Every structure is written in structure tokens, then in C-alpha cells.
Amino acid sequence: MCNLKYLEKVLEEKQNSKPWIMVYGIYNSGKSTLINALLGEEKATIGDVPTTDRIDEYKFNGFRLYDTPGIEAPIQHEKITKEFLRKNDVVVFVLSSDSSFEEVKVYEEMKKILEMDKKLILVLNNKTKAQNIGEILEKIENNLMRFGIDVEKIRVVSVNAKSALKAKKEQKSTLLKRSNILLLEKLLLDVVNKSDIKNTIEFLIKDTINKEISFLTEKIDNVTLKEKREILNEIEHQEYLLKYELIQYLEKETLQIKNDIESLLFNNQEIDSYLDKKIEEIKGCLIEKINSSIDVTYQSLSLKQEQKSFDIPLDVLKNRELVEPILKDVLLKLRELKVPFIKGKWEKTLSGWAGKIAWGISVAVSIYEVYSVYKKDAEYKEAQIKRTLEIEKISNEIAFDLFEQFKANIDSSVESLYKNIKNSLLEEIRNLENNNSDIISQIECLKDLEEKLIEKYLKSKL
Incomplete structure (x- = not known):
């Protein structure tokens, strides 16, 4: 059961680190630009096509910050993101002011993230410097409710990622303030905490064990x-x-x-x-x-x-x-x-x-x-x-x-x-x-293992 060995490796790694933050959204919504704006330098690759096919890690105020292939990326890239999403504690979901905030798939994905008990921060990247940003945010809120998403569970902030990056590179304080990137940084520092790791660990344990049990159950007649x-x-x-x-x-x-x-x-x-x-x-x-x-x-x-x-x-x-x-x-x-x-x-x-x-x-x-x-x-x-x-x-x-x-x-x-x-x-x-007694015995062992892992990683140390 290689998945269980991998699970323990991830749990050990997560237990001794700060929460992991994953930047996610439809490609070309400004994910990589937003990461660069947070870092203050151009480290993440920026492009108009979905070229990202791997997970890139950066350091941000002691947190791990990850750039991932976006929604509607090629299927093999999207699978990488789906698997990595399971391990992350906080998701910064990036929408674009030009069109992506109306995409149906966006809200379907957000709903799935919340069902995994992840903390979700929604960033509207004001790429077009739209004047009606308040109306757009209102539309986003209406769309969230239409899809049965509890708006109280989501923090929303509007940022101009491009202006923020320029302001940091050229040290323009007024432009930096107008970009709203400082509000996002404060939000990340204020709301991201150790409990997010606890939620992820609990999800990983239960999700992995359930998948193993399902696999064994299929072998039974x-x-x-x-x-x-x-x-x-x-x-x-x-x-x-x-x-x-x-x-x-x-x-x-x-x-x-x-x-x-x-x-x-x-x-x-x-x-x-x-x-x-x-x-x-x-x-x-x-x-x-x-x-x-x-x-x-x-x-x-x-x-x-x-x-x-x-x-x-x-x-x-x-x-x-x-x-x-x-x-x-x-x-x-x-x-x-x-x-x-x-x-x-x-x-x-x-x-x-x-x-x-x-x-x-x-x-x-x-x-x-x-x-x-x-x-x-x-x-x-x-x-x-x-x-x-x-x-x-x-x-x-x-x-x-x-x-x-x-x-x-x-x-x-x-x-x-x-x-x-x-x-x-x-x-x-x-x-x-x-x-099927051998398989049933393995299933019972997995259930016992789930309790032991929760005891070890949730009750004892976190």
C-alpha cells in the first residue's frame, strides 16, 4: 500500500511546517502575476497560454506558496493540480475582472474546495482597471449564493496584481497602496494559521484510508x-x-x-x-x-x-x-x-x-x-x-x-x-x-490505522 507510506511522509512534512498556500484559478487570470506581486520580483513564469505543467514552490513570509496548473489546463496538467490540492491548507483562488468571474466551472471548483474543508481566499485580479469593481464583486457574491456556497466562509479581496508588482519593483508606495496587495498580504498573515494544517491532515488521513478501503472493497464479491x-x-x-x-x-x-x-x-x-x-x-x-x-x-x-x-x-x-x-x-x-x-x-x-x-x-x-x-x-x-x-x-x-x-x-x-x-x-x-476474510481483515486494519493516525498527528502534537 504505497499510498499509505506516501501519506505518512506528507503528514510528517506538514506537521513540522507552516500552512501551505496554493494559488489556483483559470489560466490567464493572473495567478503567476499575483505570486510575483506577493514576492516582489518576477519568479513565476507569466504567459497567455497554459504552459505550467508542474507545481512551483516559493517562500512567502515563512509560508510555502505554490503555483499550479489552472482550471481548464490540459487534462494531464489538471490532474497534477487536483492531487496537489489535497495536500494544501489554504487556496488563493484568482479570478479576472475581464471574464473569468462569470465562468460556471469556477464556482463548481470553489464548492469542491470548501467541501474538502480548505480555507478559501478569493482574489479578483482587476486586470482591466475596471471602475465598476463593486458591481463585479456583487455579481460574484450572487453567483456564490446561486451555487449554494456559503459566502461567510470565503474572504474576498480585489487586487491589481500587475500594478502591485510594478510598485514593488519601482518602490512606488502610492501605487502599491492603490493596488490593494497590502490588504491581501495582511489577510494571508491574519487568517492563515495552524488549524488549517489540522484540517488538511484530518482530510488526508480520512480520504486516503477511504480510497484504500474502496479499492479493497471492490475486490470482494x-x-x-x-x-x-x-x-x-x-x-x-x-x-x-x-x-x-x-x-x-x-x-x-x-x-x-x-x-x-x-x-x-x-x-x-x-x-x-x-x-x-x-x-x-x-x-x-x-x-x-x-x-x-x-x-x-x-x-x-x-x-x-x-x-x-x-x-x-x-x-x-x-x-x-x-x-x-x-x-x-x-x-x-x-x-x-x-x-x-x-x-x-x-x-x-x-x-x-x-x-x-x-x-x-x-x-x-x-x-x-x-x-x-x-x-x-x-x-x-x-x-x-x-x-x-x-x-x-x-x-x-x-x-x-x-x-x-x-x-x-x-x-x-x-x-x-x-x-x-x-x-x-x-x-x-x-x-x-x-x-473474503483476508480482505475484510485488511479493511478492519485500515480502520484501526485511521484512528491511530488521527491520534498521532491530530490529538498528540497539533
Whole structure:
């Protein structure tokens, strides 16, 4: 991994230096002239064609100042600039007053620079000595906002680079002041600091590690692995939808059962046969919904099967020899579901009403007999209130108990139904992952390395 060795070399170099400043922009906007103006002498090559094909380094007040091939330079030159941009801390972006401030690509590049967390100083080189410089700066600000660029993150200054160079060479103080180069120099000295290096180091570490991880990830059989995970997610989603549908249905039926039991008890009617019938009805509906879900899942996966390079174990869903035992188990569990009715759970509650009850007769008759006594009593109204509360309580308890039993049964039954196909896919996924274990191990090492590099170069020394 030569990129990692190169990264550490760059990090060591950056850690022991002042921030690096890169001069960038469309060629012929005055980049080289601006560098010469800052240096006070003609060191950078000036030309009307994009001849710069390398990175030139200069010293400016202890900073490293770099001249680079510009935007819209030949593609091989532009690639050099793109790579070098990653290592720089501050970008001085040069626009020309004659035309370049309207170029769309200019603002696209500035947006990318800010996304890399670089400090950006925008220099409008007033090559034409335009009188309407304020209007141009306003247009630039509008263009920045139009491209979604936060203008608060950019420092803007207008400079006449040619006049500045002449003023320094000929030592003309008035011309130097009018050129505005002194304002740019002050701006560079004021805003460029150690935090810019920290931002660059963090970006370089994360960007380089991410590229290495992406390179390794491409070596993994990602397509098949991704597809199998998608299929597994699809099955788990169908399982969730089935559970959700069954619980929604059950909640609705439970509320109806509660209301029906209350009505039956209020009217002194027995509830045993009603509950038997209702439970059988719910059982049948649950089985129907489970079968329907199997069909939906099978059809959905069958469509995906045609697009995949591997077999989905659909036989687990449609092979009757495999499915029927599961469904029979579901039916068996549902048929075993019995409400203890009056004896057992609610016996104590009802005993409190009458003292003793002949449990061979229906609960409704017992309730009627108990409360008929109160009709002759002055406390009839109080008894009726008590009866209402007790009926609501018993109805709630029966309905809630039914719901909990059905829910537990639904959870275990649905999980049994999808268990085999999920296990089959999980096994295939594990095999694929094992085949790529070396690469996955390298990726994990890279993640650890990222943390160590951040600790070493950001937290410990900067």
C-alpha cells in the first residue's frame, strides 16, 4: 500500500511546517502575476497560454506558496493540480475582472474546495482597471449564493496584481497602496494559521484510508454478497409485515371480543360457546393470512430469482413436505390455545361476588342469581355500578389474556415458518464473507490505522 507510506511522509512534512498556500484559478487570470506581486520580483513564469505543467514552490513570509496548473489546463496538467490540492491548507483562488468571474466551472471548483474543508481566499485580479469593481464583486457574491456556497466562509479581496508588482519593483508606495496587495498580504498573515494544517491532515488521513478501503472493497464479491443480503432483508421484511398484519388483526378482534363479552354478561347470557366460536374463527383467519403471506413472499422472490446469478432457496417456502409440518405445528399450537374461562384464573374474582357458585352452570346465570338479590335491596344502584365495573374488569382480563396467548403463538409460528430459508441464506453469506476474510481483515486494519493516525498527528502534537 504505497499510498499509505506516501501519506505518512506528507503528514510528517506538514506537521513540522507552516500552512501551505496554493494559488489556483483559470489560466490567464493572473495567478503567476499575483505570486510575483506577493514576492516582489518576477519568479513565476507569466504567459497567455497554459504552459505550467508542474507545481512551483516559493517562500512567502515563512509560508510555502505554490503555483499550479489552472482550471481548464490540459487534462494531464489538471490532474497534477487536483492531487496537489489535497495536500494544501489554504487556496488563493484568482479570478479576472475581464471574464473569468462569470465562468460556471469556477464556482463548481470553489464548492469542491470548501467541501474538502480548505480555507478559501478569493482574489479578483482587476486586470482591466475596471471602475465598476463593486458591481463585479456583487455579481460574484450572487453567483456564490446561486451555487449554494456559503459566502461567510470565503474572504474576498480585489487586487491589481500587475500594478502591485510594478510598485514593488519601482518602490512606488502610492501605487502599491492603490493596488490593494497590502490588504491581501495582511489577510494571508491574519487568517492563515495552524488549524488549517489540522484540517488538511484530518482530510488526508480520512480520504486516503477511504480510497484504500474502496479499492479493497471492490475486490470482494460484493455483487453476490450484496444481493444475498438484500434477499435476506426482503425475507425479514416479509416476516415483519406478516407479524404486523396478524397483530393488527388480532388487536381489532380482541377489542371486539371485549365488547361482545361485556354485552353478553350485561344481558345475562353465557359466553362459553361465543368464545369457542370466536377462537376458532381467529385460528382460521390466522392460518389463511399465513398461507397468503407465503404466496406473496414466494412470488416476490421468484421475480428476483430471474435477475440473480445464484439460486434463492425458494423450495423452503413452496415444498409442501417442508411447509406443511410447520403449518401443522402452527395449527397444533393454535388448537391447544384454550381460555380457562371461569374456573381457574377468574374463579377468585367471581367468588367474591357470591361467596359460593355452582361451577357446573354458566357464569351468566350465576351473575344473574347473585345480582337478582340486590334488586330487593336499597343498595341496588350501588350493586349495579359494582356489577358494571366487575363486568368491565373480567371482559378486559379475558380479552387481554386471549391477545397475549395468540401473540406469543404468532411470534413463534412466523419465526418457524421463515427460519429455514433465513438460515440457508445466512450460511451462504457467511461462506462468502469467509472467502473474503483476508480482505475484510485488511479493511478492519485500515480502520484501526485511521484512528491511530488521527491520534498521532491530530490529538498528540497539533
